[in-house]
Amino acid sequence: MSARVSSSGVAFGRRTAAAVLASPVLTLLVFFAGPLIYLTWVSFTRADIVGDGSFTFDNYAEVLGEPIYRSIFLDTIVITVTAMVILFVVAFPIASFLAFRAGKWEIPMLLALVLTDELNPLIRLYAWQIVMNKEGVLNRFLEAIGLIDEPLTILFTKTAVVVVLATGSLAFVVIPIYAALKTVNRTLIEAARDLGAGWVTILREVLLPLAATGFIAAIIIVFVPMLSDFASPAVVGGREGYMIASLIEEEFNARGDWGVGSALSFVVLAISAVMVWVSIKISKVGRL
Amino acid sequence: MSTVGERDRAEAGGARGQVTPALELDRVTKRFDDVVAVDDVSLAVDRGEFFSLLGPSGCGKTTTLRMLAGFEEPSEGRLLLDGVEATQIPPFKRPTNLVFQNYALFPHMSVYRNVAFGPRRAKLPKPEIDRRVREALHTVQMDALADRMPAQLSGGQQQRVGLARALVNDPLVLLLDEPLGALDLKLRKEMQIELKRIQREVGISFVYVTHDQEEAMTMSDRIAVMSHGRVEQLGTPREIYFHPTTRFVADFIGTANLLPATLVLAGERPQVRIGEVLADAGSIGSLPGREAVEGDAVSLMVRPETLRVMRERPEDGVALPVEVSEVIFQGTGIRLDLQGPGDAPIVALVPADAMDWRPGDHAHVQWDPDRAHVVVEPAS
Numbered sequence: 001m002s003a004r005v006s007s008s009g010v011a012f013g014r015r016t017a018a019a020v021l022a023s024p025v026l027t028l029l030v031f032f033a034g035p036l037i038y039l040t041w042v043s044f045t046r047a048d049i050v051g052d053g054s055f056t057f058d059n060y061a062e063v064l065g066e067p068i069y070r071s072i073f074l075d076t077i078v079i080t081v082t083a084m085v086i087l088f089v090v091a092f093p094i095a096s097f098l099a100f101r102a103g104k105w106e107i108p109m110l111l112a113l114v115l116t117d118e119l120n121p122l123i124r125l126y127a128w129q130i131v132m133n134k135e136g137v138l139n140r141f142l143e144a145i146g147l148i149d150e151p152l153t154i155l156f157t158k159t160a161v162v163v164v165l166a167t168g169s170l171a172f173v174v175i176p177i178y179a180a181l182k183t184v185n186r187t188l189i190e191a192a193r194d195l196g197a198g199w200v201t202i203l204r205e206v207l208l209p210l211a212a213t214g215f216i217a218a219i220i221i222v223f224v225p226m227l228s229d230f231a232s233p234a235v236v237g238g239r240e241g242y243m244i245a246s247l248i249e250e251e252f253n254a255r256g257d258w259g260v261g262s263a264l265s266f267v268v269l270a271i272s273a274v275m276v277w278v279s280i281k282i283s284k285v286g287r288l
Numbered sequence: 289m290s291t292v293g294e295r296d297r298a299e300a301g302g303a304r305g306q307v308t309p310a311l312e313l314d315r316v317t318k319r320f321d322d323v324v325a326v327d328d329v330s331l332a333v334d335r336g337e338f339f340s341l342l343g344p345s346g347c348g349k350t351t352t353l354r355m356l357a358g359f360e361e362p363s364e365g366r367l368l369l370d371g372v373e374a375t376q377i378p379p380f381k382r383p384t385n386l387v388f389q390n391y392a393l394f395p396h397m398s399v400y401r402n403v404a405f406g407p408r409r410a411k412l413p414k415p416e417i418d419r420r421v422r423e424a425l426h427t428v429q430m431d432a433l434a435d436r437m438p439a440q441l442s443g444g445q446q447q448r449v450g451l452a453r454a455l456v457n458d459p460l461v462l463l464l465d466e467p468l469g470a471l472d473l474k475l476r477k478e479m480q481i482e483l484k485r486i487q488r489e490v491g492i493s494f495v496y497v498t499h500d501q502e503e504a505m506t507m508s509d510r511i512a513v514m515s516h517g518r519v520e521q522l523g524t525p526r527e528i529y530f531h532p533t534t535r536f537v538a539d540f541i542g543t544a545n546l547l548p549a550t551l552v553l554a555g556e557r558p559q560v561r562i563g564e565v566l567a568d569a570g571s572i573g574s575l576p577g578r579e580a581v582e583g584d585a586v587s588l589m590v591r592p593e594t595l596r597v598m599r600e601r602p603e604d605g606v607a608l609p610v611e612v613s614e615v616i617f618q619g620t621g622i623r624l625d626l627q628g629p630g631d632a633p634i635v636a637l638v639p640a641d642a643m644d645w646r647p648g649d650h651a652h653v654q655w656d657p658d659r660a661h662v663v664v665e666p667a668s
Contacts, residue, residue: 191392193379194357195457196409205405209396 043262059263069247073267076244079158080226083165087222088215090166091173095214096207098174099181100189110178117171125235128164129155132236156238164232169225173218180214181207216279223279224272244268308371310335310493311356311461316365318351318517325351327517328365333461333493338484340496340504343514344540349497350465352514356495357386357463370460380409385454389466391446393438399425399449400434406457424456425449427486444475451483455490464496468503480506501541505529513537529591533573535663538589545595545634546587546663547608554580558662560588563629567606568657573664580664587663594659595636597624597645598652607652610634615645626653 046056063069094113102109131137132154139151154160184207192202208215230245237243244264251261309332318326326348333339341349354360355367358379367375369383385406393402403424407417425431428448438446447467454462467483468476484507487494498504504511505525512522513536521528521537532538538546549567553559558572569588572580580586601607614625617640624645626634636653645651 185390185392187388187390187392188394190359190379191386191388191394191453192405193359194384194386195406195453196380197405198380201409206394 039262039265042258043266045259056259059259060267062260063263063267069264072242072244072247075158075242076227077271079161079165079241079243080223083162083226084219084223086162086166087169087173088218091170091177091218094170095174095177095181095211098178099184100186110175113171113174121168121231122235124168125164125231128160128236132160132163155236156240158237158241160236160238161233161241161243164236165226165229168232169222172221176217176221177211177214180211180217184210212282216282219279220276223275227272227275228268307335309333309368310337310370311495312368312371313352313356314366314368316352316355316362316367318348318355318360319363324517326355326362329514329517329519330365331512331519331522333495335493336491338487338494338496338507338509340498340508340511341514342498342501342504342511342540343520344499347514348517349499349514351517353386353463353465353495353497356461357384358382383460384463385457385459387447387450387454387462387464387467389469391438391443391450391470393446393449393453395438397438398434399430399436399438399441402438402449403453403456405453410457420456421452424452427455427489428452443471444479447471447479451486455486455492459492461493461495464494466498467496469498476503483507505541513540515540530659531571531573531661532589532663534575535587535665538587538661538663543592543635545590545592547590547628547632547634548630549586549588549662551580551582551584551586551662554582560586560662562588562608565606565608565629567660569660569662570656570658572662575664578664580662585665587665589661589663590655590659592623592635592637594655595634595638596654597626597636597638598654599643599649601652602654605654606657607654608634610651610653612645612647612649612651614647626651628653 043059044055044057046054046058098106098109129136133139134151134153134155136155138154139148142148143151154163188206188210189202192206197205228245229243230249233241233243233246237246245268248261248264248268251257251264311333313329313331316326316329317324329348329352331339341352343349351360355362358377362375365375366373369377374382394405397405400421403421404417407420412420421434422431425434428451430445430448430452433441433445438449441449447470450467464483468479471479480503483494487507496504496507508525510522510524511528513520513528515536521533523531528537528541532541532544535546538544547562549560549562551558552561552566554572558569560567560569567588574580597610598607601609608628610626610628612624613627614623616623616625618637619640621637621640622645624636624638626636628634634653
């Protein structure tokens with residue numbers, strides 16, 4: 001790479017480029033790679049407090065072997081997957097509407113979608129608390145229309161966490177699917193109709209396979225943050241809607257067991273990685 | 289030469305009427321908000337007929353085709369398929385299939401699966417689907433590429449697959465929306481001949497939308513020339529070429545010299561005056577509800593290839609004095625741009641070995657009166 005001329009006309013060389021690149025690379029090394037390596041070391045270290053130093057698999061054995069940890073992992077996965085399924089079922093019609101039917105409302109609706117996401121997550125969480133409370137808006141409403149006699153217990157359940165997670169990432173799921181659907185040529189839908197396909201067939205044979213990339217992108221974008229969400233279970237989950245991130249936090253802060261906390265973190269990382277890998281794998285199969 | 293016209297008309301009208309047409313539009317109008325896209329169109333397409341809807345963009349031909357396919361619903365009027373009212377039948381239940389301009393092949397399916405899409409929807413038994421798909425691919429000469437993906441095919445090959453995907457369903461009418469529009473000229477010409485062969489082979493009625501008059505002439509049994517949502521003229525290619533009813537048709541089909549003239553004598557053998565010259569013509573067009581009368585301003589249409597260009601005024605017959613303004617060598621012939629009386633531009637096509645013309649030369653043009661046609665101008 002020889003000297004380049006920047007738009008201002010000043011020539012700069014390899015050293016300048018290296019200097020410019022150095023700060024982000026250093027930031028990543030110090031604040032991302034560094035802690036990660038440190039946690040890896042901690043997760044293989046026998047200690048209740050940091051600093052002992054002898055190598056061990058005990059932390060992983062405990063995390064994978066203890067029934068209580070396993071049941072929390074299972075709950076976390078059930079909550080996350082349920083929330084994702086609901087999210088996709090809600091998001092797909094919205095995305096198709098935006099891509100094919102919205103017409104002049106397309107851009108305003110997209111903006112509205114993005115705006116809802118701009119709402120501070122904590123404010124959103126406490127709003128849900130007010131809505132789902134025993135004396136909350138939802139129960140009042142259901143009682144008023146005569147659907148229920150007794151107020152429902154929604155807050156501090158798994159359901160509450162599922163609802164909050166499912167609604168929290170709507171924009172992140174709708175937009176990739178919308179973008180993928182947008183690239184599907186509309187005449188393909190017409191061709192399918194012309195060849196005798198009803199709406200269900202068009203969805204199964206044409207739209208879903210062609211929008212697969214959007215689904216995969218959406219899964220990758222929302223699955224990991226959902227799986228490791230900490231605030232939602234803390235605010236609306238209570239004892240029943242306890243998730244793995246809360247457990248990790250507890251191991252580090254309350255119990256001071258950095259070894260187990262780190263091991264838990266790496267198991268979550270592994271689950272995320274497998275999920276992403278499977279998603280990409282499926283999307284390739286779907287394209288053949 | 290007037291017998292040509294009579295024969296054309298006999299071809300157009302003769303065989304029709306006895307059997308139920310494959311497709312019939314009965315006074316169909318389509319409005320989008322305030323815009324009238326198709327205006328009171330009636331036409332019938334026979335079984336096994338190659339029928340073209342020809343016109344410039346925005347003339348309503350594509351909207352007409354989309355109504356036939358079921359993607360648009362007529363605002364007024366009826367559509368009959370095989371004599372049965374079909375106006376309300378949705379596209380996926382119609383015995384029609386569409387070939388798209390941009391092919392619209394499913395990009396995630398192989399050629400085979402694309403073609404099998406229709407038969408699979410019809411829930412045919414597997415061996416029957418396979419037999420049909422192979423047969424359709426054979427018809428369009430794509431047997432060898434059944435396992436390819438659409439992206440691995442050229443434009444021409446993709447359109448062959450598009451054709452097979454529609455033909456495999458054995459539709460009552462095959463609808464084609466400018467199917468060759470995206471191909472280059474040479475391939476387009478090849479495909480025109482190929483399409484005509486396939487149509488003869490399968491014997492299905494084709495309704496073909498195009499803005500390319502040459503394409504329509506090459507393939508069609510009959511053509512409906514459309515303009516501003518109306519059918520300007522419906523007839524065989526010959527009829528439309530030699531006896532256009534309106535100035536628009538004359539101008540749109542091929543190159544036409546339209547010489548401003550005054551009608552001197554109406555009737556079977558019309559006569560017009562061009563400047564000082566009195567000229568006979570072989571036929572006269574007519575507009576619905578408007579019979580041309582003597583004294584009307586009309587145009588005398590003569591095709592460039594029917595003109596003879598001479599240096600000296602001929603002894604007998606009618607000749608117009610002209611001045612050569614441009615000489616263009618075109619390989620198969622020479623195109624002469626001429627200035628007629630009153631600066632009217634005239635184009636003549638003469639053999640390439642004809643005499644050496646130069647811009648500025650004075651000449652005379654003459655034509656066979658039987659091949660001259662009077663075009664009536666609409667009342668302004």
